Amino acid sequence: MNRVQMTIIWSLSIVFFVSCESAGDKRLDFALEQAGKNRIELEKVLNYYQNDSLKLEAARFLIRNMPGHGGYEDDRLDSVKAVMKAAVELNIGGYLPDSEWKRKWIGFNYRTLPKRPDIEYMSADYLIENIEQSFKVWEECPWAKNYSFDDFCEWVLPYRIGDEPLDNWRKMYYDRYKPLLDSLYTGNDMVEAVNVLARHFKRTNLFVLTTEYRMPHLGARFLSEYLVGTCREITDHAVYVFRALGFPVNIDKYWYSPSNQHDHMWNVLKDSDGGFIPFWYMDSSDFVVKRGSTDGRKKGKVYRNTFEAHDSKTVSLFGPFYQDVTAEYFGENEFKVKVDDNIEGNSILLGMFSPSGYVTVDAVPLRRGKARVNNIEPGVIFQPLTSENGTRSPAGYPFMVVDGNVRYFEPDMSKAVTAHIRRKYPLRQYLYGYMATMTGAEIEVSNDRYFRTSELLCCLTDTPRTNLNYYYPKISRPYRYVRFTPPPPAYPTADCRAEIAELA
Structure with a gap:
């Protein structure tokens, strides 16, 4: 069974409990059933908050969305982390030397290690401490009035980001960074508070970058001591800091950008007006947290990391904990795209070209010989694809949306021209910052x-x-x-x- 098949089967189990919600909260019942012997720990939490309706609902939110979440905790990961620790301790700036990094990675795949499902191992004490500390900062911070309880549950309350080892991180980060925030900013503007703290991190954090993931999320305790990793670790660290202080911060990402030929992720702050402000505190340009800002990168499709499981088309591709938020960046749109006449089925894949092959970024429905494509970035070339035995093949001509219309790249073999290409995409500000x-x-x-x-x-x-x-x-x-x-x-x-x- 290949990885794609495993993802789809796992996702379908999540879809089952997401779609069967009805009176009596069937999703919560499903989660408690999945807990097995650990059900008693989760029921302790529900009983603990039976007289506090708001905290009880927060506990129910975490438990009903717990299936599918878990982390890797294995001694074999420590030897790889030791290389990352050494890079920080030796004060290596910039990038971790490839020779040291790759020597540790050869032949190692952490996904073969046993994974600990939260639903089977979560303790009542851990969950109660997480809820208590979350409510503490929500009740005391001046910007709490800027977002709803539902936003609090998704943007502040979650106890984990991905597949990291679980740490009691909230109080640790609060005690470390609350005095710092108080010394830097005393106002009530949530955006400016995040901006001030993010600029401080950019100026003071000597982050050692690596070039590959190939590790589970490193976890809050590790990142509190060792700022090392990829853009994923930078955004993880920011989430721990800002959520510990009561800020509604999450993580967005694209799977591939044609302008810099790799994936990327960044943080996003939910503004008081319901809008979203993207930021990345290690950006090389003069990037700060401000309304209406953009890093200029081509994104194509954007997805948000969520704790809540979603019932949507993204489930079968990237799992239930990713939400398509492309419309927040480029507005809502819909286009009917031509595909080859011999394409069968009810859907096709949407991809982008990369030097190592096509990268899938979406799945779209197929109706009457045309693909219905929703919410894509204009000015980016997409490729309709089919998949057979893990191999991606073109299902039509590449296309791009220009001025609200679909433009196809269909070659005219009777004509040939010579072109001198200096750049494929414009020199964006963040690239100019690197080259400067x-x-x-x-x-x-x-x-x-x-x-x-x-x-x-x-x-x-x-x-x-x-x-x-x-x-x-x-x-x-x-x-x-x-x-x-x-x-x-x-x-x-x-x-x-x-x-x-x-x-x-």
């Missing part, structure tokens, strides 16, 4: 391996505009050694980092 770190870099040559005497080949006085750059220096004689020296950091504690892939 090259300004001031120097390239030297020498016949002394220690460069006690050297000749300067060139100094980069302006930001490069493309990835591949040629420079033809005039040198006085042949040299054996070449050295690239990045520019000094912007401030003493900043990360000295060079965005260079190859020098030849």
Whole structure:
């Protein structure tokens, strides 16, 4: 059984209890049945709050959505985490060296480890502490009036983010960051409070980046000591901090962006007017938490990580704990897209092209030979796909929405032109920020391996505009050694980092 089949079967079990909600809260009954011997622990929580209607409903929310949630806790994960700890302890800025990272990952797949379902292992004490601490900050923070109880349940109350080991993290993060917030901001504007704290993290956090996930979520306790990982760990850390302080913060992501050829995730704050403000406190540009801001990345389709299980078309693709929120970013839209005449079935996949193959980002219904595509980003090329034995194949011509109309990329083989392509997508601000770190870099040559005497080949006085750059220096004689020296950091504690892939 392949991974896709496993996901669909697991998801269908979730759909069952999501769709059968009726009088008497059948979803809660289903969850308690799934708990088996652990049912007594969950009923302790319900009995504990029987005289507090609001906390009782919060407990019911967590329990009814608990099936499907769980984490990996195994000694074999510790040896991999040790590499990540060492990177932080050695004060390695920027990226974790690939050799150390990959040496630990070869042949290791954490998904083969036993997973502990929350519904079978959750203790009453843990759940009660989580609920009590959540209500404490909700009742005391001045911005609590900005969001409803339903928002509180989904955006503040959840005790976990993904498949991390469970920690009693709320009080730990509250005690650490509440005094910091009080020292930085004393007003009542929720957006500005998050902005001030996020800017502080951007300025002070020396985050060691890795290039791959291949680990369960690292967990709140680990991230409180070691800021290391990918964009996933950056957003996880932000969720722990802001939820511990009563802010309604969640995580959005895209599975693939054609403009930078990988996935990405970021945080989102639910504003007092019901809108959503995306932010990522480690963004290289002058990105702050403010209304109407955007990072400029092409996203295609956007999904939100949720604790509540959803009954929607995304269930069979990415599991019940992802919600399609693309319309929040690009508005609602719907298009009928042509597919090949020989395509059968009631649905097809929607994908994007990547150098390693098509990346699936949605599943769409098929009616009368046309795919009904909803809520996609204009200006992004999508590919209708079919899937057979795990292999994705085109089901029609690529298309893109331009000015509200579907444009197909159907080749005219009778015509040929020559084009000089410098960039596939515009140079966005966040990319410009990365490339600007090259300004001031120097390239030297020498016949002394220690460069006690050297000749300067060139100094980069302006930001490069493309990835591949040629420079033809005039040198006085042949040299054996070449050295690239990045520019000094912007401030003493900043990360000295060079965005260079190859020098030849």
